Amino acid sequence: MCLAVPGRVVEIFDAEDIAFRRAKVDFGGIRKDVNLAYTPEAEVGKYVLVHVGFAISVIDEAEAQRVFQYLEEMGGLKEELGEIPQ
Amino acid sequence: MKFLSEYRDQKAAEQLAQAIRRNVTRPWTIMEICGGQTHTIVKSGLEDLLPKEIALVHGPGCPVCVTPIELIDKAVAIAQRSDVIFCSFGDMLRVPGSSRSLFDVKADGADVRIVYSPLDAVKVAKSNPARQVVFFAVGFETTAPANAMSAWQADHDGVENFSLLVSHVLVPPAMEALLSSDNCVVQGFLAAGHVCTVMGFEEYFPIAEKYEVPIVVTGFEPLDILEGIHMTVAQLEEGRHEVENQYTRAVRREGNRPAQDRIAEVFEIVPRQWRGLGEIPASGFQLRGRFQKYDANRRYPFTGVPAHESPECISGLILQGIKKPHDCPAFAVKCTPENPLGAPMVSSEGACAAYYHYGRRQTHDLIQPELPSAASR
Amino acid sequence: MADVKPTTSFNLSCPVPRVADDRIVLAHGGGGRLTHQLIEKIFIPAFSNDALEQRHDGAVLSVNGSRLAFTTDSFVVRPLIFPGGNIGDLAVNGTVNDLAMCGARPLYLSAGFILEEGLEMETLRTVVTSMQEAAAKANVELVTGDTKVVDKGKGDGIFVNTSGIGVIEANVKKTIGPASVEPGDVVIVSGDLGRHGIAILSVREGLEFESPILSDTASVWPSVEALLNAGIELHCLRDLTRGGLATTLNEIASDRNVCIKLEELLIPIDEVVQGACEILGLDPLYVANEGRFAVFVPAAQADAALEIMKKVAVSEGSVRVGVVEQGPGRMVVLQSRIGGNRVVDMLSGEQLPRIC
Numbered sequence: 094m095c096l097a098v099p100g101r102v103v104e105i106f107d108a109e110d111i112a113f114r115r116a117k118v119d120f121g122g123i124r125k126d127v128n129l130a131y132t133p134e135a136e137v138g139k140y141v142l143v144h145v146g147f148a149i150s151v152i153d154e155a156e157a158q159r160v161f162q163y164l165e166e167m168g169g170l171k172e173e174l175g176e177i178p179q
Numbered sequence: 180m181k182f183l184s185e186y187r188d189q190k191a192a193e194q195l196a197q198a199i200r201r202n203v204t205r206p207w208t209i210m211e212i213c214g215g216q217t218h219t220i221v222k223s224g225l226e227d228l229l230p231k232e233i234a235l236v237h238g239p240g241c242p243v244c245v246t247p248i249e250l251i252d253k254a255v256a257i258a259q260r261s262d263v264i265f266c267s268f269g270d271m272l273r274v275p276g277s278s279r280s281l282f283d284v285k286a287d288g289a290d291v292r293i294v295y296s297p298l299d300a301v302k303v304a305k306s307n308p309a310r311q312v313v314f315f316a317v318g319f320e321t322t323a324p325a326n327a328m329s330a331w332q333a334d335h336d337g338v339e340n341f342s343l344l345v346s347h348v349l350v351p352p353a354m355e356a357l358l359s360s361d362n363c364v365v366q367g368f369l370a371a372g373h374v375c376t377v378m379g380f381e382e383y384f385p386i387a388e389k390y391e392v393p394i395v396v397t398g399f400e401p402l403d404i405l406e407g408i409h410m411t412v413a414q415l416e417e418g419r420h421e422v423e424n425q426y427t428r429a430v431r432r433e434g435n436r437p438a439q440d441r442i443a444e445v446f447e448i449v450p451r452q453w454r455g456l457g458e459i460p461a462s463g464f465q466l467r468g469r470f471q472k473y474d475a476n477r478r479y480p481f482t483g484v485p486a487h488e489s490p491e492c493i494s495g496l497i498l499q500g501i502k503k504p505h506d507c508p509a510f511a512v513k514c515t516p517e518n519p520l521g522a523p524m525v526s527s528e529g530a531c532a533a534y535y536h537y538g539r540r541q542t543h544d545l546i547q548p549e550l551p552s553a554a555s556r
Numbered sequence: 557m558a559d560v561k562p563t564t565s566f567n568l569s570c571p572v573p574r575v576a577d578d579r580i581v582l583a584h585g586g587g588g589r590l591t592h593q594l595i596e597k598i599f600i601p602a603f604s605n606d607a608l609e610q611r612h613d614g615a616v617l618s619v620n621g622s623r624l625a626f627t628t629d630s631f632v633v634r635p636l637i638f639p640g641g642n643i644g645d646l647a648v649n650g651t652v653n654d655l656a657m658c659g660a661r662p663l664y665l666s667a668g669f670i671l672e673e674g675l676e677m678e679t680l681r682t683v684v685t686s687m688q689e690a691a692a693k694a695n696v697e698l699v700t701g702d703t704k705v706v707d708k709g710k711g712d713g714i715f716v717n718t719s720g721i722g723v724i725e726a727n728v729k730k731t732i733g734p735a736s737v738e739p740g741d742v743v744i745v746s747g748d749l750g751r752h753g754i755a756i757l758s759v760r761e762g763l764e765f766e767s768p769i770l771s772d773t774a775s776v777w778p779s780v781e782a783l784l785n786a787g788i789e790l791h792c793l794r795d796l797t798r799g800g801l802a803t804t805l806n807e808i809a810s811d812r813n814v815c816i817k818l819e820e821l822l823i824p825i826d827e828v829v830q831g832a833c834e835i836l837g838l839d840p841l842y843v844a845n846e847g848r849f850a851v852f853v854p855a856a857q858a859d860a861a862l863e864i865m866k867k868v869a870v871s872e873g874s875v876r877v878g879v880v881e882q883g884p885g886r887m888v889v890l891q892s893r894i895g896g897n898r899v900v901d902m903l904s905g906e907q908l909p910r911i912c
Contacts, residue, residue: 099183111437122766128328131435145325146296147325149321149438150376156427221898223893224894224897224898228894282581535901536901
């Protein structure tokens with residue numbers, strides 16, 4: 094069961110027990126209530142990965158860029174080697 | 180959508196596919212474990228971009244598919260009780276038991292409700308104190324923290340009319356079971372990214388070592404899967420068998436500690452039956468300690484009729500990646516989404532359903548001429 | 557370590573397959589495969605005649621030298637009132653659009669109400685007011701009707717049936733329907749997809765939007781009229797209601813034994829609608845629309861058709877999304893965003909949200 098969707102933390106509602114800590118998370122224009130018990134480091138403006146109403150990870154934005162940097166480098170390499178025929 | 184749409188970019192996908200093609204010198208069989216990955220692969224036609232040398236097989240990555248038929252029968256029996264509100268994720272509703280599915284009994288008038296979060300089930304219990312609410316807690320490790328929290332919050336708030344029918348399955352034991360089988364065809368693994376988000380990937384090092392297979396923790400968007408395959412192929416071509424992380428934007432090696440702690444508080448590891456695979460030791464969860472009171476298995480002892488499994492369903496071979504859905508004689512003939520003989524045809528993540536819906540009916544390939552690409556317009 | 561064996565060891569008998577043959581299930585109303593089976597197995601054999609065999613949104617009939625279109629539709633939506641409209645809007649626009657899909661100018665509607673005991677009068681007033689406004693906007697008159705009341709618990713508040721009559725003008729030469737679709741035809745959709753279905757689900761699932769998604773319920777006749785007046789050769793028109801674009805195109809591909817090829821990158825879906833589909837685990841191609849239609853035109857006329865449609869408000873978002881080809885027949889094929897191919901299948905029943 095793996096459908097987890099990234100969303101931006103808009104507003105956090107703290108609670109005495111972290112088990113009840115919640116946030117309003119924005120998914121491209123839709124706001125949903127999400128439980129933050131498992132992402133104590135989540136802050137407003139950060140992106141979290143949400144699965145069945147729970148944030149299970151804070152998205153590392155630097156790492157998110159990694160594959161695109163790699164592809165850019167590869168793109169440069171491709172120009173040197175020339176197009177590979179299929 | 181940010182952190183989603185970028186990973187569906189066509190140029191980037193083609194670049195990664197080219198990188199894979201450049202690297203490949205011989206055939207390799209790679210298995211992806213998670214149903215969500217199967218879904219992306221088939222839905223985006225990703226295999227069309229890969230060189231013929233790469234065979235992608237789909238593993239037992241669908242908790243819905245591997246939930247034992249006895250448990251479905253039990254869920255159906257519980258749901259039919261007039262005092263019960265049965266809550267479940269949508270995925271489980273159409274899976275056939277010995278004779279009926281939850282959807283069938285819902286049609287007959289059973290109070291079966293689809294929920295998005297286990298906490299919704301707790302809410303239903305609070306709003307309906309005179310009824311019993313049973314939640315079908317199915318999933319991999321990914322869903323365990325949420326299910327654990329529902330039991331924890333119910334306990335914290337003194338909710339008594341709530342119970343969980345637990346059907347959790349763990350990925351690493353299943354991988355080991357597959358790898359230790361004589362029939363194993365798998366040479367490299369794409370590990371389930373969201374499972375690892377929760378559990379980390381420490382558990383995979385001894386497996387990679389023992390069976391000498393590369394394991395790459397992989398995400399769910401087309402670029403993730405292509406990159407995961409690229410990294411796996413690189414290892415295979417270079418004769419390495421390490422654990423690597425492709426899904427670095429979401430997964431850390433140690434995983435999510437607070438989630439693991441909550442899981443350990445609420446659940447304990449037990450042997451589990453996997454539909455189509457048999458019993459695998461230490462591969463499931465069950466409620467422990469003060470949370471045992473929420474175990475629906477205890478609340479509703481079931482002395483039902485032994486389960487009937489269709490002798491024609493080869494889901495076991497499919498789940499191990501030994502056969503493809505179109506290898507099954509019943510596929511798309513006797514066994515269709517309207518008349519499924521087994522779980523992989525019903526679950527939206529099941530390999531058979533995916534192949535059926537997205538067109539791989541005769542062979543691996545779609546039989547049709549080349550489409551003009553968007554670039555040629 | 558467990559020795560994993562294939563499942564040939566079960567020796568019990570085969571389970572009763574899930575055949576929906578003896579009872580009606582909800583999936584029969586979903587617009588997908590089971591609905592079609594129902595129509596093919598029960599209704600068409602019983603009532604068989606030429607008009608019915610066309611299997612189009614409405615029946616085109618010759619009466620005293622005039623061509624009339626006649627259609628009927630029933631509305632059972634829940635919730636009755638949703639962002640962007642209510643069951644009344646759907647009831648008028650739905651039938652008006654069915655007539656438009658035949659190339660007919662919508663003229664008159666009937667309305668039959670089945671009301672549930674206990675329904676609030678205020679709700680009925682809201683619905684009826686909407687119907688009057690929608691009818692005025694669509695230039696149709698509601699000329700006859702009927703009301704019944706059923707016991708509490710036997711209906712969802714309001715069920716409405718509307719039937720409609722329209723006239724096909726003399727200048728419409730070719731029959732507009734699946735039978736006229738030809739390989740080479742271009743497929744155009746009149747705007748972005750999924751708004752109605754998501755608007756409904758947003759109420760049912762309690763989704764909150766920064767700016768709410770409104771149902772796209774509207775009469776599309778102005779767009780069809782513009783195309784007819786310009787003399788565009790329309791091969792087929794189809795609205796994209798229950799089951800969405802995927803279902804509609806599958807019906808046509810199947811009826812006409814052709815292949816319809818789509819390009820995912822061209823299919824217009826609003827970002828917020830896409831987001832809702834992501835969260836709910838739904839495929840927007842199958843989500844219902846109430847103010848959108850597909851047009852099949854010969855390739856040579858596609859650009860002209862697009863120009864005309866974009867000038868009409870209700871179809872200003874028109875876009876070319878695919879082509880018709882000879883084979884493989886009875887299939888809808890999609891070239892995905894990343895360049896791979898897949899079949900867009902007919903749904904078995906309702907699309908259920910998934911978490912997996």
